[in-house]
Amino acid sequence: MIYQVYPRSFADSNGDGIGDLPGITARLDHLVELGVDAVWLSPFYPSPQADAGYDVADYQGVDPIFGSLEDADKLLAAARERGLRVIVDLVPNHTSDQHAWFRAAVEAGPGSPERARYVFRPDKPNNWQSVFGGPAWTQVPDGEWYLHLFDPGQPDLNWDHPEVRAEFIDILRFWLDRGVDGFRVDVAHGLIKQADLADWHYPVEPLTGPGTEGIRPPMWDQDGVHEIYRSWRRVVDAYPGDRVLVAEAWVSPAERLAAYVRPDEMHQAFNFEYLEAFWTESAQRAVITRSLAADAAVGAPTTWVLSNHDVIRHASRLGLPVGTRRPRGIGADDPQPDNVVGLRRARAATLLMLALPGSAYLYQGEELGLPEHTTIPDEVRQDPTYVRTDGEEKGRDGCRVPIPWEADAPSYGFGPTAASWLPQPEVWAELALDRQRGVPGSTYELYRAALRLRAERGLGLGTLTWAEAPDDVLAFRNGDLFVLTNFGATPADLPAGLTPLLTSAPLDGDGRVPQDATVWAV
Structure with missing residues (x-):
């Protein structure tokens, strides 16, 4: 965890x-x-x-x-x-564009070994957009363009180098x-x-x-x-x-x-x-x-x-x-x-x-x-x-x-x-x-x-087995733990003989699982 x-x-x-x-x-x-x-x-x-x-x-x-x-x-x-x-x-x-490598690349100019560590091109080569919005290419003073899939302050490295x-x-x-x-x-x-x-x-x-x-x-x-x-x-x-x-x-x-x-x-x-x-x-x-x-x-x-x-x-x-x-x-x-x-x-x-x-x-x-x-x-x-x-x-x-x-x-x-x-x-x-x-x-x-409980019962190392459940209800077993999540408006019954260990919300007066609730039971 x-x-x-x-x-x-x-x-x-x-x-x-x-x-x-x-x-x-x-x-x-x-x-x-x-x-x-x-x-x-x-x-x-x-x-x-x-x-x-x-x-x-x-x-x-x-x-x-x-x-x-x-x-x-x-x-x-x-x-x-x-x-x-x-x-x-x-x-x-x-x-960063303030990394020593990028500062050296801008200073060294087109065709330099320093620029080869990044993705520079003499002309804007494609229409890519930044994840943060706007173009993914920015021009430096000498006219070349560099790639940044995020902010212009985040120039992409050339991982073929x-x-x-x-x-x-x-x-x-x-x-x-x-x-x-x-x-x-x-x-x-x-x-x-x-x-x-x-x-x-x-x-x-x-x-x-x-x-x-x-x-x-x-x-x-x-x-x-x-x-x-x-x-x-x-x-x-x-x-x-x-x-x-x-x-x-x-x-x-x-x-x-x-x-x-x-x-x-x-x-x-x-x-x-x-x-x-x-x-x-x-x-x-x-x-x-x-x-x-x-x-x-x-x-x-x-x-x-x-x-x-x-x-x-x-x-x-x-x-x-x-x-x-x-x-x-x-x-x-x-x-x-x-x-x-x-x-x-x-x-x-x-x-x-x-x-x-x-x-x-x-x-x-x-x-x-x-x-x-x-x-x-x-x-x-x-x-x-x-x-x-x-x-x-x-x-x-x-x-x-x-x-x-x-x-x-x-x-x-x-x-x-x-x-x-x-x-x-x-x-x-x-x-x-x-x-x-x-x-x-x-x-x-x-x-x-x-x-x-997750640690005590070794749930992370367990195995999931789906259990039968009504519509809008998800149920499975992980080891001997039974898990039920009710997504629907109709309260869901726990299988007979099970005792709740932990609930994300209180059960109703009849011991049923209400909507938008998960129960761990054994």
Whole structure:
């Protein structure tokens, strides 16, 4: 069980309104109490922060806003003392435009060895669009164009260049030597581009959209990426202990994603098709069945996830009408989710997910039932998506708001002052950790109980067997645990002789499972 920490929003030790590494270290006991096994840290490297640190200027350092390398070492040591493993983010598709390599490339000029490390062309070669909106090509003063599938401050590296490959082997070893337990690999599906850089006339979303079934975009999921990860696997396998590689690969169908977790490549790959699945019995059954079958074919576990720093928190996403495509951000003028319904479904979805065999990831604050902050004033938004789409897409700021620890403290205990790099909504007070710890039925205590039972019963290593159930009801067994989720309006009966262990919502007066609830029973 892995817990994602978004460093700038987890805990602020010095009162500047931005979370940092000492703040994380001071809050590690929360993760122990919650019951997770490992922590994944989003980027903390030196960066101009054009994309919240995913524009890396130096892969072997720590940005001063987060602390120092000494602070990183202290965090690793403190985690190790508590039995927590640490996974760090690695961003190989692109660097910052302030990286020494890119600055040298701009200065050196056309045809130079320095430019060969990136994707430069004398003329704009195609119609590709940035994931953040607008063209994916930007012109430098001497007239050449460079590729950036994300922000212009994130130039794409040329992974056909041997120096690029060698540099990242060195980066892997740098952090492995400092004691990290693995890497979450950002945009793992994007490193290799189709050689002819062909035009692309469909949406640029990393997951192929309607009408693109069976068609792979020329910028995503090219077969050449797998050779890179086989070389990385050899590096991590040479270190003692169980070091891991985790792919952030927005790839479909499930069989294409499974290629990333073949025995000599990555250990895990986030199942985003599962994250995107609608809240219906048929959609959930289909994606679970498909995912487990695809990963079993390569001997790998499935990696389940419901929220992260790039998507609307599932406590709000599931509060939108069933069948709504996932928005890329929600603003005050947009249709608002029903946060009561959303939290109810989120609790049910989490119990469903945590009962599935495989690995699972949690995103900071979901254990508190935090909703998306949907009313952030536009003038304080920082996501480049908002700027590059002229506000058409609100972006990801709403899921990145600093989390609440203490209801009555400044910045809800995020830091020692009221400063917060994004404003926190007033509802944070009632959802703060100190308002939920020890409270029966709270979302926090539900997560603690679920994680304890998941570990005790070995659910992650189990096997799923579907059980017969009425329409709109999903039921299965994992070992001797019976799991039932009711998506329909009619209350569902538990099979005779079963005793509930954990419920996401109270059963009705007749012991039946109400709508939008999950029960674990034995």
